[in-house]
Amino acid sequence: MGSLRMTGKAAGAALPESSCAYLLQELKMIWDEVGQDKNERERILQELEQECQEVYRRKVNSANMSRIQLHQALAESEAEFTNLLLSLGERSFPGRPEKMTGTLKEQLNAITPALQEMQMRKEARVKQFMEVQTEIQRIASEIAGHAGNEAVTVNEEDLSLKKLEEYQSELQRLKREKSDRLCKVEEYKVLIHNFAKVMGMDPSKILANVHPRLLDGPNEQQTKNISDDILKKLNMTVQQLQEEKNSRRDKLHSLVKALTNLWNILDTNMEERQPFGQIKIFATTSANGMLGPGNLTLETIQQVESEVNRLDQLKASKMKDLYLKKRAEVDEICKKSHMDLPYQTEMDTILDLIMSGDVDHDDLLKTMNEYVYKAKEEATSRKDIMDKVEKWMSSCDEERWLEEYSRVRWLPNDHLQYAFSPSFISLS
Structure with a gap:
């Protein structure tokens, strides 16, 4: 009956009332007093022994499971520790015990603090990777010209300092590229502001046509668009403004040159020139130099153009007067020389050109x-003939006068007085 059977020593010794042996002894005393059958006693003792074995077995199984769990926890801790070392790119950790000795609980308690420290280091390293990768994505999105709202994923298999340094190097490169692009954008914006100021345009509208985020807003931290497309559009805008500026400057320069020429032709006084004096100065001195605000506005160019048109009309009028004066001089020469008017067709053509504004004053x-000059030259070549004609005509007039005198000398005095009166001489 195994352990449930008592030896004489055990039966005679004093036993605690709560022990199994004491209870078994008390049970036998009861059986003796009752007269319990021996076979029944053997059956009951056998059942008790089986029940005890089952209780012990459960306890052993429970203890064995605890041991297995401790082994597993210790193995997992060691594996996790090793993985953390590998992911962080470290060969060893000072807090980890060199040799695992002692009971399982002692070994587990020895590795747990080092494992917790490594987990904290991993969390800190993941946070560093997250910050760097997020910044890289943000700047890369600005350079690419899209929103960049994708979630950042950190590869926790490689959290080494070497990998972190690679990301940090990439971040520094992107920051330098962003800085260069921002400087380029600012340069373009300054050029656009300068061009707009000179030509009287609104720079905010020009920049808004390129991209709304190019305008200076209250939120300096807002995402900026510094993509290649934006830089290309800004460059094209600057080129267009440069071309427009050159076109306006050349046109104004040409207009001012024409205006100055008209002033000289028309002998315009200083008082009439004064309103355009400043325009003439910057138009003639700023061909390759700096222009002030508003120097090339459309209003300024239109103002000069209107004045040039007005003076052109005035010049046409004065040129017509000059033409008529010179033609009258030619007519007078021809009349005195009894010549037909030469160059009639040519002079009529000149008049038509004057009216159309296609003839220069000079x-x-x-x-x-x-x-x-040619009319005078022709008149001079006829001078001898004209002198002879005039002498002949004078002689004819003198002979006619003498004949009249001879005819009327024999008239009575009253008739004679009439014959030599101014009215009679004039009639004859």
């Missing part, structure tokens, strides 16, 4: 002076 003066 060309007109030169041409008409040539006509006057």
Whole structure:
């Protein structure tokens, strides 16, 4: 009956009332007093022994499971510790015990603090990777020109300092590229502001046509668009403004040159020139230099253009007067020399050109002076003949006067007085 059977020593010894042996002894005393059958006693003792074995077995199984769990926990802790070392790129950790000795609980208690420290280091390293990768994505999105709202994923298999340094190097490169692009954007914005100021345009509208985020807003931390497309559009805008500026400057320069020429032709006084004096100064001195605000506005160019048109009309009127004056001089020469008017068709053509504004003042003066000179030259070549004609005509007049005198000398005095009166002489 195994352990439930008592030896004489055990039966005679004093036992605690709560022990199994005491209870078994008390049970036998009861059986003796009752007269319990021996076979029944053997059956009951056998059942008790089986029940005890089952209780012990459960306890052993429970203890064995605890041991297995401790082994597993210790193995998992060691594996996790090793994985953390590998992911963090470290070969060893000072807090980890070199040799695992003692009971399982002692070994587990020895590795747990080092494991917790490594977990905290991993969390800190993941946070560093997250910050760096998030910043890289943000700047890369700005350079690419899209929103960049994708979630950042950290590869926890490689959290080494070497990998972190690679990301940090990439971040520094992107920051330098962003800085260069921002400087380029600011340069373009300054050029656009300067061009707009000179030509009287609104720079905010120009920049808004390129991209709304180029405008200076209250939130300096807002995402900026510094993509290649934006830089290309800004460059094209600057080129267009440069071309427009050059076109306006050349046009204004040409207009001011024409205005100055008209002033000289028309002998315009200083009082009439004064409103355009400043425009003339910057138009003639700023061909390759700096222009002030508003120097190339459309209003300024239109103002000069209107004045040039007004003076052109005035010049046409004065040129017509000059033409008529010179033509009258030619007519007078021809009349005195009894010549037909030469160059009639040419001078009529000149008049048509004057009315259309296609004749220069100097060309007109030169041409008409040539006509006057040729008319005078022709008159000079006829001078001898004209002198002879005039002498002949004078002789004819003298002979006619003498004949009249001879005819009327024999008239009575009253008739004679009438014959030599101014009215009679004039009639004869």
